[in-house]
Amino acid sequence: MKDLMVKAERISEYIQDLLDEDQTVGVSVCIVEGSSTIYSQGFGLAQLWPVPRAMTPDTIMSIQSVSKNFMAVSILQLVEKGQLQLDSPLSTYLPYFRTTDKEQSDKITIRHILSHTAGFPADLGIANMIAPNVREIFSDTPDEFQEALNHYGLTEHELKNIKKREDVTKWFKKVELETEPGKQWEYCTDGYVLLADVFEKITGQTWERHLTEHILTEIGMDRTTADADYTQNDADSSRYFMGPQRKETPFPINPIAAPIGFLYSTANNLGKYLAFHLSGKPSVLSMSSVEEMQMPISRVSSDWYPAGWKYGLGWFTGTYKNETIIEHGGGQMAVRALISLVPRRKLGIVVLMNTDSSLHRKINRKIMDILFEEVISP
Numbered sequence: 001m002k003d004l005m006v007k008a009e010r011i012s013e014y015i016q017d018l019l020d021e022d023q024t025v026g027v028s029v030c031i032v033e034g035s036s037t038i039y040s041q042g043f044g045l046a047q048l049w050p051v052p053r054a055m056t057p058d059t060i061m062s063i064q065s066v067s068k069n070f071m072a073v074s075i076l077q078l079v080e081k082g083q084l085q086l087d088s089p090l091s092t093y094l095p096y097f098r099t100t101d102k103e104q105s106d107k108i109t110i111r112h113i114l115s116h117t118a119g120f121p122a123d124l125g126i127a128n129m130i131a132p133n134v135r136e137i138f139s140d141t142p143d144e145f146q147e148a149l150n151h152y153g154l155t156e157h158e159l160k161n162i163k164k165r166e167d168v169t170k171w172f173k174k175v176e177l178e179t180e181p182g183k184q185w186e187y188c189t190d191g192y193v194l195l196a197d198v199f200e201k202i203t204g205q206t207w208e209r210h211l212t213e214h215i216l217t218e219i220g221m222d223r224t225t226a227d228a229d230y231t232q233n234d235a236d237s238s239r240y241f242m243g244p245q246r247k248e249t250p251f252p253i254n255p256i257a258a259p260i261g262f263l264y265s266t267a268n269n270l271g272k273y274l275a276f277h278l279s280g281k282p283s284v285l286s287m288s289s290v291e292e293m294q295m296p297i298s299r300v301s302s303d304w305y306p307a308g309w310k311y312g313l314g315w316f317t318g319t320y321k322n323e324t325i326i327e328h329g330g331g332q333m334a335v336r337a338l339i340s341l342v343p344r345r346k347l348g349i350v351v352l353m354n355t356d357s358s359l360h361r362k363i364n365r366k367i368m369d370i371l372f373e374e375v376i377s378p
Contacts, residue, residue, distance in 0.1 A: 007370050008039050014366055019044050024355045025241045026055035030271035031367065032348040035279045037271050046238040046354065048246060053236075057267040060223055060231050061238040061352045062252040063337040064330025066270070067263040068192050072114055072314025073215060074199055074207060076289045083202050086111040086313075093198045096166070099175045108181045110198070113191045114313040115297040119177040120188035125152030126171055127190040128332075130162045131254040137333070165197040165256055185298035185311055189260045196259040207259060218284045219276050224265040228253040231264040238354045240334035249333045261330055267350045270339055274348025277326075277341055294326045294343075304329070320365065321372055329361070336360040340368075347371060 015027055026044035030037060042055035078084040084093065087109050091097050099105035104119070112118040129152060131137065138145040149155065162168055168190070178186060196207045203210060208226045216224050231237050232251055240249045254262040265273075280287040296310030296317045309318035315326050327340035336353035338360045349367050351360045 004038060007373075010370050011039065011367055012041060012043075014370075015041075015043050015363055018359055018363065022357060022359055023244060023246075024353060024357050024359055025246060026059075026238065026354045027359070027363065028055050028057050028059055028061065028267040028350075028352040029363070029367075030057055030267035030350040031371070032271045032275045032278070034346045035275045037268070037275075040268055040271065042267070046236070048239070048241065049248070055238065055354070056236060058223060059236050059238050060225075060234050060264050060266055061337070061354060062240070062261075062330075062332075062335045063263055063265050063270070063352065064252070064261040064332050064335050065189065066265075066328050066330040066337045066339055067259060067261045068189075069314040069328050069339070070211060070215060070263060071192050071195050071199075071207070071259040072293055073285055074210060075110065075114060075195055076285055076293060076313070077214065078199065078202060080286060080289055084110065084198070086114070090194060090198060093201060094169055094194070097169050097194065098173050099177055100173070101177055104177055104180060105172075110195070111297075111313070112181050113195055115311055116185055116187050116191065117182050117298050118188065118191055119179045119181045119183065120175060120186060120191055121178050122186045122188055123152065124175065124188060124190045125154060126158075126162070126168060127193050127257040127260050128254070129154055130159055130168075130256055131252075133250050133253055134159075136250040162256065165193055165200065168193045168256065169197045185301055187302065187311075192260045193257055215284055219272050219281060221265065221269040221272055224263065224269045224273075226255065226258045226263050228255065228262070228264070237264075240354045242334045242356045252332060252335060261332065267352050270350040270352075271348060274339055274341060274350065278343070278346050278348055294341075320368060323368070323372065325368075327364075338364050340364055342368065345371070 026046050028042045031039035040057040042057050044055050045052050046055040046059045047053040089106055090108050091106050108118045135145050138148050199207050242249050277290055293313040294315050295312050297312055300309045300311050317326050323342050330337040334356045338351045340349045351364050353360045
């Protein structure tokens with residue numbers, strides 16, 4: 001216990017020193033061991049204006065692509081119920097799905113989309129560009145919004161025609177695959193909207209309702225939601241700030257694309273989520289399915305990770321200091337999130353930030369450095 005207290009003090013001092021040096025606005029951290037929270041603290045500010053408000057481990061924050069992991073759990077729940085098979089083509093469940101090459105797109109399976117090996121290009125843009133406040137996001141110059149449309153090869157007419165998730169699936173008919181399905185990893189965030197579409201067609205209910213009733217409530221994640229209005233109006237909700245001027249950015253809102261990155265949670269709630277992945281909760285998912293999610297499928301071709309890292313079903317997998325690490329990050333504009341599992345040590349680490357910085361990864365690894373240190377008896 002004394003050793004843990006000393007390590008906790010070192011973690012706190014390290015994070016506070018980083019914030020002072022980097023002018024990062026706020027950081028929220030939670031660490032779990034097995035099913036127990038062993039560290040939980042907020043640093044800096046969740047809000048600057050009109051009145052400064054401190055960041056806490058219960059501050060609700062955007063978690064961006066960490067949301068994909070919840071979508072993956074939902075799909076595995078359907079597999080356990082026998083309602084879906086991971087290696088069945090998506091078109092089996094959504095007959096209106098196709099790309100420019102129907103023969104190839106008919107080979108795309110649920111597993112391919114979960115693991116980002118469907119052959120989709122990485123920069124489709126459709127899921128993010130349908131955000132209701134997209135013009136506010138691209139507002140630095142009069143032409144920025146149009147430049148973004150041009151970059152993605154999109155039109156305003158296309159965006160206006162996206163009213164529901166099925167419309168995103170049907171939009172894929174214009175997508176030209178870059179590789180044959182299953183041959184190569186390419187992180188396509190838009191694909192997770194297709195997973196929500198297939199989930200809703202199979203179950204007949206919204207993914208958000210299922211998420212709340214069969215995942216969040218079961219785990220006790222009472223401050224996790226897809227409801228942006230609720231999040232913004234909560235008394236302990238973060239805002240997001242870019243650059244040394246700490247310019248407040250548009251609030252991340254995108255209900256149709258919630259599964260790709262528009263859930264909101266807290267460090268403490270995500271600690272409970274990691275405890276579920278470490279210790280199991282049969283009412284949510286069997287340990288065999290939890291382990292299947294973590295099994296690496298394809299080598300990652302990305303600047304995010306060093307050589308040797310791979311992707312499974314909603315998880316990146318690799319090693320750090322000879323320990324297997326299972327994790328997923330998320331980020332957009334001034335949102336940064338990272339959840340990590342260290343299975344052998346039964347550790348789970350959550351780092352959330354409201355600033356455009358890579359410090360969340362630095363903090364995450366420093367926490368591991370400190371926790372991995374062995375106690376040497378006198």
